[in-house]
Amino acid sequence: MNDKWLPSPRELIRQERRKKLAQRKFLIASLSTFIVLAGLITLVVTSPGWDIVKKTFFDLDYGREVFPTVIKGIFLNIKLTIIGSICIGAIALLLAILRTTRSAALTPFRLLATAYVDIFRGIPLLLVIFLIGFGVPALGLKGLTSNVTILGTAAVVITYSAYVAEVIRSGILSIHPSQRAAARSLGLTHAQSMRHIVLPQALRRVVPPLLNDFVALLKDTGLVSILGVIDAIRAAQINASRTFNYTPYVVAALLFLCITIPLTRYTDRALRNTYARQNSEGAI
Amino acid sequence: MSLLRIDNLRKSFGSDVVLRDLTLEVPEHSATVLIGASGSGKSTLLRCINLLEEIDDGVIALDNQEISDPEMNPDDVRQKIGMVFQSFNLFPHMTVRENIELAPIKVQKKDKEEAHTISTSLLKRFDLFEKAEQYPDRLSGGQQQRVAIIRSIAVNPRLLLLDEVTSALDPVLVNEVLSIVRDLKEDGMTMVIATHEMGFATQVADQVCFLDSGSIHERGTASEVISNPEQPRTRDFINRVHQSGRL
Numbered sequence: 001m002n003d004k005w006l007p008s009p010r011e012l013i014r015q016e017r018r019k020k021l022a023q024r025k026f027l028i029a030s031l032s033t034f035i036v037l038a039g040l041i042t043l044v045v046t047s048p049g050w051d052i053v054k055k056t057f058f059d060l061d062y063g064r065e066v067f068p069t070v071i072k073g074i075f076l077n078i079k080l081t082i083i084g085s086i087c088i089g090a091i092a093l094l095l096a097i098l099r100t101t102r103s104a105a106l107t108p109f110r111l112l113a114t115a116y117v118d119i120f121r122g123i124p125l126l127l128v129i130f131l132i133g134f135g136v137p138a139l140g141l142k143g144l145t146s147n148v149t150i151l152g153t154a155a156v157v158i159t160y161s162a163y164v165a166e167v168i169r170s171g172i173l174s175i176h177p178s179q180r181a182a183a184r185s186l187g188l189t190h191a192q193s194m195r196h197i198v199l200p201q202a203l204r205r206v207v208p209p210l211l212n213d214f215v216a217l218l219k220d221t222g223l224v225s226i227l228g229v230i231d232a233i234r235a236a237q238i239n240a241s242r243t244f245n246y247t248p249y250v251v252a253a254l255l256f257l258c259i260t261i262p263l264t265r266y267t268d269r270a271l272r273n274t275y276a277r278q279n280s281e282g283a284i
Numbered sequence: 285m286s287l288l289r290i291d292n293l294r295k296s297f298g299s300d301v302v303l304r305d306l307t308l309e310v311p312e313h314s315a316t317v318l319i320g321a322s323g324s325g326k327s328t329l330l331r332c333i334n335l336l337e338e339i340d341d342g343v344i345a346l347d348n349q350e351i352s353d354p355e356m357n358p359d360d361v362r363q364k365i366g367m368v369f370q371s372f373n374l375f376p377h378m379t380v381r382e383n384i385e386l387a388p389i390k391v392q393k394k395d396k397e398e399a400h401t402i403s404t405s406l407l408k409r410f411d412l413f414e415k416a417e418q419y420p421d422r423l424s425g426g427q428q429q430r431v432a433i434i435r436s437i438a439v440n441p442r443l444l445l446l447d448e449v450t451s452a453l454d455p456v457l458v459n460e461v462l463s464i465v466r467d468l469k470e471d472g473m474t475m476v477i478a479t480h481e482m483g484f485a486t487q488v489a490d491q492v493c494f495l496d497s498g499s500i501h502e503r504g505t506a507s508e509v510i511s512n513p514e515q516p517r518t519r520d521f522i523n524r525v526h527q528s529g530r531l
Contacts, residue, residue, distance in 0.1 A: 182373035185334050186387040187363035187439065196386060200377050 059247045066239045066248045073235035074255045080153050080221040080231075085214060087157045088164050095165035097194065100172050113165070120162035126223060129155040133227040152224030160217055167209045171202035204274065211267045215260045232256070287312040287474050288333065288443055293342035295325075295332055302328045303498045306342070310443070313472040317485040317506070320495035321521060326478035327370075329495070330445045333476065334367045346443065363391055366436030370448040372428045374420035380407070380431050381416045387439045399438075406434045410464055426457030433464050437473070444468065446477045450484075482510055482525055494518045 007015070044050060098106060098113040120128065132155040137146035145151065175198050183193035225234035232255060236248035288310035295303040303325045310316045318326045331337045333344060335351065335358040344352040351361045375383050384406065385399040394402075407413040410430055420428050429449055436444060446465065450458040462484045469475065469488045479485055485492060485506060492509040494502045494517075502509055502518045513519045 178369065178371060178373045179375065181336055182367075182369060182375070184358075185336065185362055185365070185367040186436070187359055187391040188387065189359050192390055196390065197375055201375075204377065 056244070057246050057250055059245055062243070062245050063247045063251050066236070067251060069235045069239060070232050070248055070251050070255060073230055073232035074252070074259075076149075076229065076231045077218060077221045077256075078259070080149070080156070080224065081214070081218045084153055084157050084160065084217060084221065088160045088217070091157065091161040092164035092168055095161060096168035096172060099165070099169050101190075103190070117162045117165055120159050121166070123159070125156065125159045125220060126226070128159050129223055129226060131155070132158070148227035149224065149229050152227045152229060153221070156217070156221060156224065160213065160220075164210065164213055167206050167213065168202065171206035172198055174205060175201050204271075207267065207271055211264065215263070218259065219256065285312060286310060287347065288476070289343075289345045289348075290333070291343040291345075293329070293332065293344065294340045295328055295337060296340055301498060303332070306499050308493065308500065310474060310476060311490070312474050314490040315469050315475045315477060315488045317489035317492045318476065318478040318495055319480070319482070319485060319492060319510070319521070320501075324495040325498045326495055327447050330367065330447045330476060330478060333443075334365050334445055335361055336367075359391075363439060364442045365445060366439065366441035366443070367445045368429070368432050368436050368447065368449050370451050372420070372425070372432045372452070374428055374432055374435070376420055379417050379419055380412065380423070383420065383431060384435045384438050387435070392439055402438055403434075406438060410434060410467075424457060425453045426460045429453065429457075429461045430464055433461070433468075437468065442474065444473055444475045446475060446479070448478050448480065450479070450481060480525070482522070486510055494521065496521075 047053075095113045095117060098109050099117070101110060129152055133148055133151045136144060136151055179197055179201070180193050183197040184190075188196065222231050222233040225231050225237075230238070232252045233249075236252040239248040240246050286309040288308070290306060290308040293303050293306040293308075294301070306325075306329065308316070318329065320326055328337060332339050339352055342352070343350055346361065346364060350356070374380075375386070378386065381400075381403050384403040385396075388394045388399040388402055389396065403416070404413070407416050410433075412427060412430060412434070415423060415427060415431075420431065423431065429452075433446075433449070449465070450461050453461065458481065462481065465475070465477070465484075466488060475488075477485075477488070489506045491503060492506050493500045494509055494513070494515070496517050502513060502515045508514075509518060510522060513522050
């Protein structure tokens with residue numbers, strides 16, 4: 001495999017042409033991007049209300065002033081998201097496994113899991129938060145918390161578990177039955193086939209939709225604020241309604257983006273690497 | 285003595301009767317080759333033996349023990365019966381070595397070193413040692429099928445079922461897979477082989493069974509069934525295989 005190769009004159013000409021074509025493509029892309037962006041910016045900046053919008057939405061000094069309170073709020077969003085996603089992951093996995101099992105002993109649990117998913121996918125999250133946040137303390141049961149942060153998070157976990165369970169279940173069902181047949185014919189039990197063959201492949205397959213749900217979860221933890229918890233959105237709202245300047249909302253939006261964009265990029269790359277390792281056809 | 289005995293097996297899918305009154309004895313250390321057109325029931329028979337399908341009627345017995353008894357634990361039965369599929373069915377998220385070591389570790393509860401010794405010696409024996417840490421998708425079809433065969437024999441099954449193991453392969457890759465099967469035959473492995481490769485069937489078969497519409501239409505040695513078939517339908521089938529150049 002050590003043969004020396006010198007490109008033929010014809011190949012050299014082709015390389016030259018390819019380079020020229022690439023340069024032209026780059027030029028066209030840059031130019032069109034510039035024109036479109038410049039047009040959009042001009043449109044916004046020359047609009048009649050731009051001066052007012054600039055003052056009420058993009059006030060740098062005010063933005064700096066409210067930054068600490070908004071960032072304190074977003075830490076709550078992050079905390080709730082992390083705790084929530086761990087609980088959601090565990091509950092959803094259990095629901096998905098229960099819904100796909102054929103074991104006779106688990107029949108009542110399978111029916112319950114189906115009912116759970118049907119019900120909580122159908123009720124708007126906001127309603128679940130109200131029902132749990134105000135309903136549970138009203139029961140007056142001893143030992144049950146009336147901490148609205150915990151109750152609100154519980155409501156989010158309940159609803160999201162139903163969604164995520166369906167995503168995981170679709171992943172499980174997408175694994176070809178021949179994989180299970182191969183596992184069973186080696187003598188693995190149903191549970192072992194699930195644990196070692198089906199789930200590892202299924203979960204990998206549903207990472208992109210799960211990430212979608214993760215980002216949505218991060219944003220939806222903000223809904224807990226209707227119970228009086230101060231998260232990033234609520235903190236921004238308090239500030240905005242105090243001064244009628246909406247810059248805090250923009251600050252909150254930018255903070256959310258600072259988390260979600262790197263997260264998406266990182267997961268995409270991690271997934272691509274896994275596929276590249278296992279699949280000779282490269283990333284799909 | 286027969287290792288596997290099948291009496292009057294019947295299997296249908298809905299109103300479609302795939303196997304009927306099928307009777308077969310497989311002596312220990314022998315190779316039984318099933319031939320027949322696609323849809324004649326070869327794969328279904330193998331899947332029934334491995335309890336991947338529930339049978340309608342009849343008896344399947346391994347070592348004089350009825351394995352078609354619903355009281356039998358299918359996981360215990362399958363430990364004794366290895367199966368290799370037409371489509372390889374390797375586990376794509378595991379390396380070649382992990383594929384092979386899975387059942388020895390999880391099913392036979394061997395420790396990691398012991399499983400490692402087994403996989404290493406099998407991979408070396410069948411010239412796949414340098415692929416041990418690769419993922420299946422990086423292997424050629426022939427290599428994948430050889431890994432699948434190694435995976436199924438790593439647990440020392442009493443019986444090995446091979447379901448058209450070369451049908452999904454390029455003609456040039458067929459031989460590397462068949463040579464493993466020949467080696468296993470020399471080791472004395474009891475096998476039931478469904479195949480379209482008549483030349484190979486002639487080489488390894490102790491008995492050849494021609495399946496036609498769900499039952500064994502003609503059986504005998506390879507020189508009887510393949511070279512001098514008695515029944516018109518067997519002759520017709522062998523002729524058609526001849527014409528397709530598979531002999």
